[in-house]
Amino acid sequence: MPRIACKFGGTSVASAAQIRKVRAIVEEDPRRSVVVVSAPGKRDPKEAKITDLLYLCQEMAEMGTDFSEPFGIVRERFLEIERELGVKTDVGAALDACAEDLRRGVGRDYVASRGECFNAIIIAKLLGAELVDPLETIVISGSGRVDPVSYELLAEKLKDETKRYVLPGFYGRGPDGDVKTFSRGGSDITGAIAARAVKALVYENWTDVSGLLMADPRIVERPRPLLEVTYRELRELSYMGASVMHDEATLPVREAGIPINIRNTNEPSDPGTRIVPELSEDVKLSSVVAGIAGKKGFSMLCLEKTLMNKEVGFTHRLLGAFQRRGINVEHCPSSIDGINVIVERESLKGCTDELIDDIKRSLQPERVHLVDDLALIAVVGEGMSRTIGIAARVFGCLGQAEVNVRVINQGASELNIIVGVAPEDYERAVATLYAEFVSSQSRSLAPPAA
Template sequence: MERIVAKFGGSSVADANQIKKLRSIVDHDLRRRIVVVSAPGKRHGGESKLTDLLYLCQEMGAMATSIDEPFGLIRGRYMEIAVDLNLDQTILSDIDRFGEELTAGCTPDYAASRGEYFSARLIAEYLGAEFIDPAEYIVIRANGTIAPESYDLLGARLANLDSRYVMAGFYGRDRNGEVKTFSRGGSDISGAIAARAAGAACYENWTDTSGILMADPRIIDNPRPIDEISFREIREMAYMGASVFHDEAILPVREASIPIRIKNTNSPEDPGTLITATLSDKTISSTEIAGIAGKKGFSMISLEKSLMNREVGFVYRLLGILSEQGVSFEQCPSSIDSVSVIFEDEKLRGLDDVLIDQICRQLQPDNVAVEKNIALVAVVGEGMVRTVGIAGKIFGALGKAGINVRVINQGASEMNIIIGVSDDDYEATVRVLYEVFVGQGKQS
């Protein structure tokens, strides 16, 4: 029997009522044999994130400060879920032992992982499923990538097609056997690993939205959902700020050609968004673009030098300077006598003065300048390369709206066009582009 891996995010396991919805969803389709869960999410705006509380407890424990208050909130969340689901409360003794580990001084990764660990323990008991601790099967290398043997180890554990499994998301172990977490939101990655290890027919990602939206709902009111999108398109959108799906979670399932379906736990009847390797001709022909995504907080260093194109190794040496300082870049648009490098401010880490000093000393440009407060907006779509006039639409609409474009860059695949504008023009840019490609709608 083919199987589906169903990953449920924090909002989907926030309390007993949400976990009951999870059970209804899993029971509705017998192919949903493998469930991956996050830590319980926030129930209301004023509540602290459980993972933040876990990190706080670890820091306080390391400083020999009492953790009673934040740990009491953590323990209370799990106790409330156990009571409301009529579960055996013996797990509370394990949570109390974890409190002792926090006080004694455990690692930040171990502390943070317990959010998912105890969530999965409770849900496995509620579903009558086998609990899987990913630290026994998923090996995370020093650079954060998955060791190839993880798929065989986890696949062997998931081999019984008739069993139901519940696995904690967000963590595995390092080569030394110590618990190691993914980046925040990494339970998406855990679900993708489980799907590939099990040879799943589909990887379902259950969240609190009915699929991926064509634009940020904080800017566009009720943006149109995306019915179908390719792995390449969603990778571009996730990287540029679309927050529904962790961009690093795409690779494991993409390599195995396993489709992803984004679904809404609160509206399971909604079709959601299908992410697949190859789009149908109908999908490509029916939409000019897949979506619009972007984010603020970039800086740009621009260099000018006459006859730069004849100076062999100029860009190589420029990128070498960035490598020496441990700074990664986002975009690198260029022309015959100029080149610019765009950085996320948090990755630049205030090193712009150091970089400029090194650039001037090693490359001797005619001019170098730094521009801050830049936002990048990407228009993404597989069909853009086949559609005449996409660029004209973009820049005509922005020009008509009086928005000054500071950066233009198009990927080699011609699947996206990236526009750089002032941070102050970011929201207006998204609104204008959404209107020109999707149509007039209510906008916030």
């Protein structure tokens, strides 16, 4: 039987009531046999995070002070979940062992992993599932990346297709055999590793939203959720500031061609967003754009020099000035006699004058000026390369909205068009592009998000 790997985030497992929803979702489909869980999230904004409390315990233990008060809050949180679910587990003993470990001295990775560990003990018991220890099955390199041997180890552990398994997310074992957490992506990465290990039909990522949105809800009122988006589109939207899964959390399943389905634990009937290697035929025919994303905080250095294109190594020397100062170059649009270098504004702090002097001395441009503050916006979509008139619509609608475009950039893949605008025009430009492209297509088959 094909299997589905499910990951439930912090809001999905924040309380006994939420965990009951998790049980209903898992039991609704017998293919959901591999379940990855996070630590309990906040139940209200004022509540302290479990991980922060555990960090505090570690710091107090290192200073030789009594950490019983913050640890008591952690203990009661898990014992309360256990009581309200009506299950008897070993979580009390695990909490006692953790307190002893804190007194003896432990690393931050061990402390950070305990919330997931304690929650998994309870949820495994509730689901009648086998608890899988990431220390035995997931190997993390010194750089924080998953070691490919993890797929084999986990596949062997999860091989019985008639059983249900629960894994705590976020951690595994490092090169020294001790607990090591993922540097970015957290439990999302564990879910992706598990999905790849069992060759899952789909990797379901359950959270508190019904999928990815086609624009920033802080700018566009009730933006539509996406029904389907490709991994390439997701990468572009993520780079441009959209709130999506981290790259490292998608890589294991992307390499294996396994789709991801972003789902809402509180609205399990919503279809969510499918992240796929290639769009389905009906989506290809009915849509062009996946979303509008952008962010502020860029600067652009503009150079002009006649016959610049005839100087071998001109661009190499220009970018070398940035490289020597450890400044990452984001975009580099150019013309025959001009070139612009776009970087994050923060990266220029304290070295702008020195950088410009270096460039003037080594390249002798006729003109150099800095656009100190710039916002970038991307219109992203697989269908753009096969659709006539996309660029005309982008600039036409921005012109009607009286938004001045300072820079234009489009990669060879034609997966996006990036425009640079003044920060004060950013919100108006995003809203205008959303209205132009999203209202006229059906990439989202759902109503606007509430």
